[in-house]
Amino acid sequence: MSSKGEILKRIKLNQPDLVSELPNLNLLGSEQFDVLETYKTVLKGIGGDPVEVANYDEIINYIKSNYNLEKRLITTLPELSEIASLDWKTVDPHSLQDVELTVIKAHFGVAENSGLWVTDDILGQRVAPFIAQYLAIIVHKKDLVPTMQQAYQRIGNMEYGFGTFIAGPSKTADIEQSLVLGAHGARGLIVFLLD
Amino acid sequence: MSSEKTIPHSEAAAKFNKDVERVNWHDETLWFVRAKRDKSAHQIEDWELLRETASQIKFNVLSNIHDYLVEFEANAQRNGIIVHWAADAKEHNEIVHSIMAKHDVKQMVKSKSMLTEECHLNDYLAEKGIEVIDSDLGEYIVQLRKEPPSHIVLPAIHLKKEDVSETFHEHLGTEKGNFNPQYLTESARQSLRNTFLTRKVALTGVNFAVAETGEFVVCTNEGNADMGAHLADVHIACMGFEKLIPKREHLGVFLRLLARSATGQPITTFSSHFKKPRDGKEMHIVIVDNGRSTQLGREDFRNSLKCIRCGACMNTCPVYRRSGGHSYHNAVAGPIGSILAPNLDMSKNADLPFASTLCGSCTNVCPVKIDIHDQLYKWRQVLVKEGHTPKAKTIAMKTMATVLANPTVFNIAGKSGRFVMKNIPGMVNNKMNKWYDQREMPDVPEESFREWYKKNSRESKAKRDEQ
Numbered sequence: 179m180s181s182k183g184e185i186l187k188r189i190k191l192n193q194p195d196l197v198s199e200l201p202n203l204n205l206l207g208s209e210q211f212d213v214l215e216t217y218k219t220v221l222k223g224i225g226g227d228p229v230e231v232a233n234y235d236e237i238i239n240y241i242k243s244n245y246n247l248e249k250r251l252i253t254t255l256p257e258l259s260e261i262a263s264l265d266w267k268t269v270d271p272h273s274l275q276d277v278e279l280t281v282i283k284a285h286f287g288v289a290e291n292s293g294l295w296v297t298d299d300i301l302g303q304r305v306a307p308f309i310a311q312y313l314a315i316i317v318h319k320k321d322l323v324p325t326m327q328q329a330y331q332r333i334g335n336m337e338y339g340f341g342t343f344i345a346g347p348s349k350t351a352d353i354e355q356s357l358v359l360g361a362h363g364a365r366g367l368i369v370f371l372l373d
Numbered sequence: 374m375s376s377e378k379t380i381p382h383s384e385a386a387a388k389f390n391k392d393v394e395r396v397n398w399h400d401e402t403l404w405f406v407r408a409k410r411d412k413s414a415h416q417i418e419d420w421e422l423l424r425e426t427a428s429q430i431k432f433n434v435l436s437n438i439h440d441y442l443v444e445f446e447a448n449a450q451r452n453g454i455i456v457h458w459a460a461d462a463k464e465h466n467e468i469v470h471s472i473m474a475k476h477d478v479k480q481m482v483k484s485k486s487m488l489t490e491e492c493h494l495n496d497y498l499a500e501k502g503i504e505v506i507d508s509d510l511g512e513y514i515v516q517l518r519k520e521p522p523s524h525i526v527l528p529a530i531h532l533k534k535e536d537v538s539e540t541f542h543e544h545l546g547t548e549k550g551n552f553n554p555q556y557l558t559e560s561a562r563q564s565l566r567n568t569f570l571t572r573k574v575a576l577t578g579v580n581f582a583v584a585e586t587g588e589f590v591v592c593t594n595e596g597n598a599d600m601g602a603h604l605a606d607v608h609i610a611c612m613g614f615e616k617l618i619p620k621r622e623h624l625g626v627f628l629r630l631l632a633r634s635a636t637g638q639p640i641t642t643f644s645s646h647f648k649k650p651r652d653g654k655e656m657h658i659v660i661v662d663n664g665r666s667t668q669l670g671r672e673d674f675r676n677s678l679k680c681i682r683c684g685a686c687m688n689t690c691p692v693y694r695r696s697g698g699h700s701y702h703n704a705v706a707g708p709i710g711s712i713l714a715p716n717l718d719m720s721k722n723a724d725l726p727f728a729s730t731l732c733g734s735c736t737n738v739c740p741v742k743i744d745i746h747d748q749l750y751k752w753r754q755v756l757v758k759e760g761h762t763p764k765a766k767t768i769a770m771k772t773m774a775t776v777l778a779n780p781t782v783f784n785i786a787g788k789s790g791r792f793v794m795k796n797i798p799g800m801v802n803n804k805m806n807k808w809y810d811q812r813e814m815p816d817v818p819e820e821s822f823r824e825w826y827k828k829n830s831r832e833s834k835a836k837r838d839e840q
């Protein structure tokens with residue numbers, strides 16, 4: 179039953195004799211641009227909404243005036259307990275199917291593609307940012323890096339079980355290349371850029 | 374599917390070409406994607422450096438793949454992932470089925486994976502009484518229509534919204550004649566949401582697997598891989614062994630290139646890194662060979678294993694755009710598919726390397742710098758030599774080889790060719806001449822380039838001497 183040995187043997191036999199060296203990555207990611215402005219422009223370009231805020235109160239006010247608080251709102255941030263529940267982290271993930279809005283925080287964001295890096299220690303549940311109808315992610319402006327080069331330097335050998343870059347709302351263009359937001363995941367993404 | 378007789382690319386393309394309007398539309402749609410790729414690439418100052426770096430990383434992978442695989446397996450196991458090895462498509466399908474059987478589950482939700490297309494997993498599982506639902510919208514559409522995807526990134530690119538509307542009306546009960554993509558997508562969302570919420574097993578592909586950390590990355594725009602994997606008890610990820618990269622930091626290079634090359638997006642919406650299963654849940658990885666180690670041993674073609682499946686070579690290919698993905702009768706269509714396919718089955722896929730103008734556009738856009746058009750050219754020679762091409766083509770190619778290899782013969786052949794075309798045109802402008810089939814024959818020049826060059830170089834030399 180062991181195909182492993184067979185496969186590895188064939189690979190060893192067939193791979194090139196001469197070993198190619200790994201390239202130097204430090205030559206990359208030296209592009210100069212305004213990180214915050216680029217972040218906002220790119221995010222808008224892919225269907226997300228950047229909102230600059232000074233503090234959590236502004237976030238609470240924004241959510242109060244833009245979302246229906248009667249519906250199920252969840253968050254991992256105690257600062258937002260006034261508007262969203264915190265007690266869902268250990269429930270069956272399927273029970274999150276009726277969530278209207280998930281609010282989480284990102285470790286950092288990437289200007290060149292507006293991606294936000296989140297891992298399961300700040301997600302609450304892995305499915306939380308995907309299953310909600312809408313998603314809001316908070317990131318500190320000081321935590322924006324220019325390119326993916328700096329992003330992976332920052333991730334380094336961070337430990338996680340799951341991590342993902344989220345760039346904009348879920349989308350598809352599978353029907354005649356017409357862009358539609360809200361394929362399976364969130365229909366909209368607000369990024370709160372915190373001072 | 375595999376038992377059906379394959380229709381040669383040129384015949385299938387000829388059929389596709391009958392609907393001129395649709396061909397033009399197909400051509401333009403893909404060119405639109407190609408143009409987005411260009412715009413996106415030009416915005417990155419480091420683009421060429423990125424391509425070169427990615428190419429070098431992949432060369433390193435090819436020359437170390439044995440050790441990286443061993444390293445990857447050990448790290449993945451340490452993370453709590455169960456690793457399987459499959460020598461071929463059959464074994465891959467058996468492994469997936471055995472995991473389903475172990476859990477006594479008869480339904481699966483799948484996220485896009487070209488490898489499972491390559492292995493015909495859906496057919497296999499259907500025979501075993503297992504229902505598979507493809508959750509990527511494009512894949513879902515073609516699955517309902519019982520067609521294979523026609524493009525590795527845009528599976529339903531050959532369909533118009535009218536077609537999708539018809540299909541959804543039939544299968545999902547949507548309003549007849551409602552062509553609105555927003556409406557159609559919403560219907561699929563509702564239907565698939567229920568699927569995600571009820572499946573115990575989710576299968577995904579793998580875009581990159583990292584040797585250093587034992588994690589793997591799956592990129593989607595829709596979030597379907599994540600919806601499936603995070604709700605299921607068992608996550609099965611299937612990968613060809615060439616998906617390996619050495620270190621986590623190399624992801625920075627590939628994630629910058631992948632989506633920009635594919636659709637012109639700066640990155641896919643979700644780039645998910647799976648390192649450990651959720652508490653109490655299972656995560657499996659199936660590492661598949663299925664001919665890849667053979668390709669690794671073919672010096673001229675091993676570089677095709679650098680491919681990151683962005684689809685850029687298809688979007689730019691004038692032949693793909695005007696012949697449609699299905700004409701390639703292979704899971705991976707277009708230029709790169711035409712290199713990979715003969716490795717899987719030389720006689721069945723001998724026509725594919727000829728489905729190219731060798732214009733080199735594919736090579737120019739490839740983010741990992743695969744010498745695609747050179748490899749297509751090399752495959753032609755291998756296939757002719759091994760007798761896998763149709764008789765007429767074999768004779769024509771062999772004659773051409775003799776003529777091109779011998780200056781005197783070339784000279785005489787040119788002269789007599791020009792004489793024949795000018796004086797007895799019926800001899801070339803006929804059905805026997807495959808070249809004339811699709812084209813007007815050119816006007817015959819009075820003299821050959823060689824004759825012109827000889828005369829002119831003599832004249833200009835004389836002129837120079839005068840001065």
Ligand code: SF4
Nearest residue numbers: 680681683684686739
């Ligand atoms: S061969 Fe190159 S361009 Fe074509 S799909 Fe692969 S990586 Fe993309």
